Amino acid sequence: MKLAIVTACPCGIANSIIAAKLLQKAAIDLHHEISVECHSTVVEIELLTQVQIQEADVVVICTDTAIDMFRFDGKKCVNVGIKDLIQDAQKTLSSALDQAQIYQYKENQDISQTTSVQSKRLVAVTACPTGVAHTYMAAEAIENAAKKRGYWVKVETRGSVGVGNELTAQEIADADVVMIACDIEVDLAKFDGKKLYKTKTGQALKKTNIEIDNAFAQGQIYHHSGGHQVEDKNQPSVYSHLMTGVSHMLPVVVAGGLICALSFVFGIKAFMVEGSMAANLMAIKGAAFGLMIAVLSGYIAYSIADRPGLTPGLVGGMLASTVGAGFIGGIISGFLAGYVAKILVEKVKLPSNFEALKPILIIPFFSTLIVGLLMMYIIGGPTASIMQSMSHFLASMQSGSAIILGLILGAMMCFDLGGPINKAAYTFGVGLLASEQYLPMAAIMAAGMVPPIGIAIATRLASKKFSASEKDGGVAAFILGLCFISEGAIPYAARDPMHVIPSTMIGGALTGALSMFFGCQLMAPHGGLFVMFIPGAISPVFMYLLAIIAGSVVTGVIYSIIRPHQLAES
Numbered sequence: 001m002k003l004a005i006v007t008a009c010p011c012g013i014a015n016s017i018i019a020a021k022l023l024q025k026a027a028i029d030l031h032h033e034i035s036v037e038c039h040s041t042v043v044e045i046e047l048l049t050q051v052q053i054q055e056a057d058v059v060v061i062c063t064d065t066a067i068d069m070f071r072f073d074g075k076k077c078v079n080v081g082i083k084d085l086i087q088d089a090q091k092t093l094s095s096a097l098d099q100a101q102i103y104q105y106k107e108n109q110d111i112s113q114t115t116s117v118q119s120k121r122l123v124a125v126t127a128c129p130t131g132v133a134h135t136y137m138a139a140e141a142i143e144n145a146a147k148k149r150g151y152w153v154k155v156e157t158r159g160s161v162g163v164g165n166e167l168t169a170q171e172i173a174d175a176d177v178v179m180i181a182c183d184i185e186v187d188l189a190k191f192d193g194k195k196l197y198k199t200k201t202g203q204a205l206k207k208t209n210i211e212i213d214n215a216f217a218q219g220q221i222y223h224h225s226g227g228h229q230v231e232d233k234n235q236p237s238v239y240s241h242l243m244t245g246v247s248h249m250l251p252v253v254v255a256g257g258l259i260c261a262l263s264f265v266f267g268i269k270a271f272m273v274e275g276s277m278a279a280n281l282m283a284i285k286g287a288a289f290g291l292m293i294a295v296l297s298g299y300i301a302y303s304i305a306d307r308p309g310l311t312p313g314l315v316g317g318m319l320a321s322t323v324g325a326g327f328i329g330g331i332i333s334g335f336l337a338g339y340v341a342k343i344l345v346e347k348v349k350l351p352s353n354f355e356a357l358k359p360i361l362i363i364p365f366f367s368t369l370i371v372g373l374l375m376m377y378i379i380g381g382p383t384a385s386i387m388q389s390m391s392h393f394l395a396s397m398q399s400g401s402a403i404i405l406g407l408i409l410g411a412m413m414c415f416d417l418g419g420p421i422n423k424a425a426y427t428f429g430v431g432l433l434a435s436e437q438y439l440p441m442a443a444i445m446a447a448g449m450v451p452p453i454g455i456a457i458a459t460r461l462a463s464k465k466f467s468a469s470e471k472d473g474g475v476a477a478f479i480l481g482l483c484f485i486s487e488g489a490i491p492y493a494a495r496d497p498m499h500v501i502p503s504t505m506i507g508g509a510l511t512g513a514l515s516m517f518f519g520c521q522l523m524a525p526h527g528g529l530f531v532m533f534i535p536g537a538i539s540p541v542f543m544y545l546l547a548i549i550a551g552s553v554v555t556g557v558i559y560s561i562i563r564p565h566q567l568a569e570s
Contacts, residue, residue: 001032001097004048004056004075008039008063015082016040019062023080026089039067045209047148058100060093069103070150077103120151120216123167124179126201127158127186129243129250133480133487134201134418135159138181145208158186178222179204179215184244185303189224196222202419205487206494238335239420245300245334246427249292250526253430256288257524257537264536289433293321296431297334304338308345308359312337312367319375325383327431332383333375341367391435402439402516409440410447410512410551414504417451417486417493430525442522442538443515445484446548447508449528452481452488453548454507454555455500462560481552484528496563503559511551518543 005023009015020038027034035052039045048071053059059077061067062085069077078100084092124142128134139155146153154171157164169190172178178196180188181204188196197219199211263271263281270278297317301309316333320326325333344363412425426448429441459466459474466474473491480488493500522544523537529548531537538544 001057002055003027003032003034003097004053004059005034005036006039006048006059006061006063006067007037008067009082015064019082019085022085022089023060023062023093026085026093029090030094039063039213045213047145047209050148058097059103060096071148072103075103076100120149120177121175122146122151122153122177122179122212122215123171123175124153124155124181124204125158125167125186126155126204127182127184127247128201128418129183129247129423133485134183134205137487137490138201138204139165141205141208142179142181142212145212149212151212158182177215177219179211179219181211183240184247185240188222191222192224194222195219202416202490205490241300241303241335241338242331242427243423244303245296245298245331246423246430248299249296250430252288252292252295253433254524254526256285256292257433257522258527258531258534259288260285261523261531261534261537265534290321292433293327293330294318296327297330297337300331300334301338301341304335305341305345308363308367309338309341311364312341312371315368316371316375319372319380320383323375323380323384324387325375325380326387326435327427328387329375329380329383330431332379333371336374336379337367337371340370387435390432391437403513405440406443406512406514406516407509408512409443410450410515411505411509413444413447413486413512414451414508415501417490417504422448422486426525433523433525438521438523439516439519441525442520442544443512445522445525445528446515446520446544447512447551448484448486449481449548450508450511450551450555451486451493451500451504452477453552454481454504455489455492455559456481457552457556458503458559458563461556462563465560465563465565482529484526499559499562499564503555503562506558507551507553507555509551510554511547514547514550515544518547520544520547 005020005027007016007019007023009019016039020036024034024036035048035056037046037048050071053071053075057076059072059075060080061077062080062082064082078096080092080096122142124139126135126138126142128138135157136159139157142155143153154167155165156167167190172190172194175194178191178194180186180191180196180198181201182198183201197211197215199214204211259281263278263285266276266278270276271282273279294314294317297320298310298314301313301316303309313334316337317330320329320333323329341363344367345358348358348362350358350362409425409429412421415421425444429444432438432440456474456478459471459477463471470492477488477492489500489504493504518540520543521539522531524531524534527537529545532541
């Protein structure tokens with residue numbers, strides 16, 4: 001007999017795992033074929049597939065917490081108790097199988113008092129700093145996992161092209177819980193009064209089932225206040241605020257970098273001719289790069305204090321750019337402006353007749369004045385000196401120091417595949433573009449392409465070690481790698497981190513080091529190899545390609561050798 005077994009308990013540890021093991025052993029002793037779904041918080045849930053459910057003769061359920069029964073409509077089901085299993089698992093299972101009955105979901109009939117039959121409704125929002133990979137991959141993971149459970153689900157994406165699949169007011173009202181899987185601050189006003197759970201895109205992508213369970217179990221009623229969301233204690237706010245600034249700055253930098261490269265179509269020095277097309281393109285690039293620090297600072301402040309932080313943040317960022325404090329000054333001014341504005345909003349109390357003056361007069365005036373004076377008299381000078389020293393160091397780097405820097409940046413890009421360390425290296429490279437330092441950005445983007453391309457190579461070199469779905473995924477990973485989307489390697493890293501991460505870091509470090517050694521420069525901070533079609537965007541092109549190929553092949557060879565065989569069978 002084929003059995004589908006489901007176990008669950010409130011904490012997802014003791015009873016759930018014990019019941020699964022007892023039922024597993026009893027079923028094997030009775031010569032039954034089994035598939036087990038154990039709802040646990042310590043290991044990722046392997047949900048029963050539709051095929052396993054359809055082929056099962058009986059679905060055996062051992063839970064003391066609510067689970068969704070939608071999937072088992074029309075199947076023979078039976079409920080067993082954990083206490084009975086502990087006393088005599090084999091006898092309990094054998095007796096239970098004789099009592100199994102057809103379960104009719106539509107007729108709303110429970111097989112136990114602890115089993116929920118109503119389909120749950122989940123809505124979610126995903127957003128990542130670049131608004132490209134994690135945003136849409138996390139959305140797809142949430143949708144797929146929820147649908148497998150029979151839940152109604154809809155995910156709103158807030159990516160680089162704006163809001164996609166936008167949630168309606170009715171859909172939000174009908175939802176049991178709202179899951180916010182975001183790495184940046186997003187406006188949550190429309191979720192006021194709803195049960196809400198916050199996590200990150202990486203967690204939603206790697207531990208989807210656990211995070212969905214957490215959303216229903218740990219979500220709390222959200223109260224929107226002061227035009228800004230309540231602080232989430234579980235979210236690293238400094239990182240989140242910084243990434244909000246970076247996500248808004250990135251399109252400005254990409255546009256400026258590509259327009260700069262486009263000007264070189266007319267000749268490397270053609271922009272020196274006043275009034276020429278090349279000169280005008282370079283002027284557009286200058287305007288974009290002139291805004292990037294202000295945008296970074298402004299949206300860091302906006303993330304902290306909402307609209308009151310935007311004005312002092314923009315002004316502070318512009319001052320940082322003017323005095324030469326660069327992206328470091330922009331980051332400092334953004335946090336300064338955000339917290340100054342937030343304090344003024346919370347602490348300044350005015351008579352009701354004058355309260356309307358706060359957002360349009362009092363807060364903008366005093367916050368901008370405070371931030372501006374601090375930037376001009378205290379922060380700007382020392383920060384500018386730091387930036388000048390950094391620029392001089394980068395400009396005067398000898399071969400040895402350049403290789404070491406490229407090696408470090410390359411390894412950082414491949415460590416957590418879009419996580420905080422990856423983003424720290426990326427932000428460093430993007431920020432230096434405003435200072436016309438193009439070497440680090442080239443090493444960073446080259447190394448970021450290595451993990452998915454290297455994994456794709458490994459799926460071909462050691463095809464017997466990979467399942468059919470993993471080999472098919474290698475094609476998608478390769479394409480994502482060419483686009484500079486490191487997250488294409490996440491499915492493999494999540495399954496086998498101890499072998500994938502060292503392999504990608506070694507390859508990425510090699511690529512970063514070679515890129516710096518060859519003196520490769522990159523004008524645009526995104527786009528992968530496709531920016532090569534714009535003359536001058538990457539130089540020298542051949543050596544840049546060589547660096548990427550070398551690191552990718554090294555990653556592919558290493559992982560194909562050290563990957564365990566048994567993963568393909570699991």
